[in-house]
Amino acid sequence: MPKTDWWHNAIIYQIYPRSLMDSNGDGIGDLPGILDKLGYIADLGVDAIWVSPFFKSPMKDFGYDISDYRAIDPMFGTMADFDKLVKETHKHGLKLIIDQVLSHTSSSHPWFIESKSSRTNPKASWYVWANPNEEGFEPNNWLSIFGGPAWKWNKTRKQYYLHNFLKSQPDLNYHNPEVQDQMLQETKFWLDRGVDGFRLDAINFCFHDKLLRDNPLKPMEERRGRGFSPTNPYAAQYHIYDNTQPENLVFLERLRDLTDQYNGVALMGEINSEDAIKTIREYTESHRRLHTGYSFELLVDDFSTHHIRYTVEEQERHMAGDWACWAISNHDVPRVLSRWGGIHGTPELAKLYTALSASLRGSVCCYQGQELGLTEATIHPRDMRDPYGIQFWPEFHGRDGCRTPIPWNSAADNAGFSTAKPWLPVPEEHYALAVSEQEDNPESVLTLFKTFMAWRKDQPALLYGDIEFIDTPDGSLAFLRKAPEQTILCCFNFNDEVVILDVPADGTLTSLYGHGFKTASDCDHDIYLPPHGAFFGDLKKP
Known part of the structure; x- marks a missing residue:
């Protein structure tokens, strides 16, 4: 077989640390819990793990609102636990990818606290601030993905700040070179600790239009797809000016220059733009920016073989020989068996979905629980934790249903995830899908996952054809x-x-x-x- 970089055809197993395994009985998964399950993960036949954020955070968006890029949140463990995770992951023959949330911070981050204190402090321009428009309202019509305007008033500065997500997630101002330099340093910190790559959250959101031009409105018939319900006002615009700006390409080249100083490090971008296939091509062009990127094109709600074929062929046509990354499930969308299979979702369909994604050309992201054929959980409103779901319930149930704990042992309390009440309940129907129920069953979804991934490793056509x-x-x-x-x-x-x-x-x-x-x-x-x-x-x- 020709020599390729490890990420070219890798199966990447996404870990949502809150829900994998709780080691200390507080109901929340943690880094020692990941360490405990590394053997299980390695036995799946995957090549790498991607760990969602574990940084210090007020957890308004469950770790995607970072208040310290260089600290482990105590609920997940310590830096010593992380260093051990790096070492043990490599011992198991796996690569370690971690999330980097570069476009925004938590409003609790010391940088933002200083920035909002005045218009003249050293970090005054580290975030996106703007004056009211002529009528005294928000600077433009930009919207937050989580609902409402993307602008929040600050009475101290008498200005608005931009937040593409929650109000507690202010956007960094990448037009300021100091911000770019600082974020490269935050990334270097983890490179020096031995990580093998980064999954770059919302990476096309780093830059905004300097002129703050209004986004054009979108016709009603086009307000579906890309993970947004028509009930979400965000779907009412073409997002031309609030993300995916050309200046971002230059920053990505700087980021690539940094990571190229380390052996075998890969950059994988999450890209959700108006034309994600075109954006992925630009972001991976000529091996100068990202190594690979995935979009929400196969994370859509409605299953269609025509859509899958069209998406793959379009990506192949635009990538011009570069490598795609495919994801059919993650922590932001309903679980694939329910999303695509609906009420008729069966173990046989779960097997098909995994085999299909692993047979496409490129690398593949598999979300924890996909190997068990887990279904989307129905979360009672009293148990909901996701601010996105709470905002739009009942039309949209949010992301809690795909984030419930992994069921390890059908005979144990909380399916063996924790000795305490979990942060999200374990659905009753997941007990029958527990690892203990599937690991010795030759016809189970778990067994198929293991055997297929092992077989795939020996098939040149599937690896690089x-x-x-x-x-x-x-x-x-x-x-x-x-x-x-x-x-x-x-x-x-x-x-x-x-x-x-x-x-x-x-x-x-x-x-x-x-x-x-x-x-x-x-x-x-x-x-x-x-x-x-x-x-x-x-x-x-x-």
Whole structure:
């Protein structure tokens, strides 16, 4: 196999630390809990872990509001715990990626406390401040993702500050070179501690339009997609001026120059823009900026094989040989089995979704619990913690449903996650999906995840081959992965009935992998895919 960087075809396992494992009985997962489960994670066959924020924070947005970039929040442990995590992750043959939230801080950060104290202090321009408009209101029509205007009045400065997310998450002013320099130093701190990469949260939100121009309004029929409900006012605008500014490209080149000083470090960006595929291309262009990036294009609510094919082909066309990163689940959207499978979500569908994402060309992010086929939890309003969900409930239930604790042991209190009441309840239906119920079951979602990932590591076509889609009936997908020494035909049937696929006639087809899936049969160059079935075949030219 050709030598590639580790991230090119990596399976990256996202850990939401609050919900993986609680080691000290306070109901909240922590770094020692991650350490305790590293063996389990390594046995999944993944290549890296991505750990969501564990920095010091008032937790208004559960760690994505940082008050000290160089400190571990006590609820998660200590710096000694983190240093041990780096060491033990590497011992298990895994890479360690951590979140970096560069676009904004917590309003409790000392920088913001100083910045808001006057218009003349040393950090007065470290955040985005603006005067009222001529009518005395917000400077423009920009909106917060979490609802309402993106501007908050400060009576001391008699100015508004910008917040693209919560009011307690003020945006840094990247037009100030001092801010850029400082954030590079914050990143360097963790590079020096041995991390292997960064997942860059909302990385296209670092810069704003200097002229503060209004965003154009969006027609009602276009106010869906990219994770925003039509009930959220944020969906009513084209977000042209409040993010994804050209100046960000220069900063990303500075960030890349820094990380290139360290061996094997990867930059993975979360990108949610008006044209995410175009933005990812710009942000990874010519190997001068990010190494890879993922968008919300496969994190949409409505499942469609046409959308998946269109998205992958468009990304391939725009990336021009660069590598994509694919995510079908994470901590911000409902769990994939419920989001795409709905009330008909089955273990067979859970297997298909994982195998599909792991068969695409590029690296793949898998969210904790995906390997168990967890469903989205229904959280009673009294138990809701997510400010996003609280703001828009009941039309939108927020992100709590995908953040519930991992069920480890079906016979233990709180499914073995904690000896105390968890910060979010463990859904009753998740006990039957616990690791203890699946690990010795050869037909379980967990077993399929392990065996498929192990098999994938030995398939050159899946690791670095090109991808070419084949026309198939609605509700099914088929594509070829082509490497010089191997061609694999990958077929997936998401329908509730049999689908018959035409096999490429210019060669012989031999089944390569079928364990854990509903088996397919072939006859006279046709493949009969059962409902929720898959087929992987070795295609050899005559």
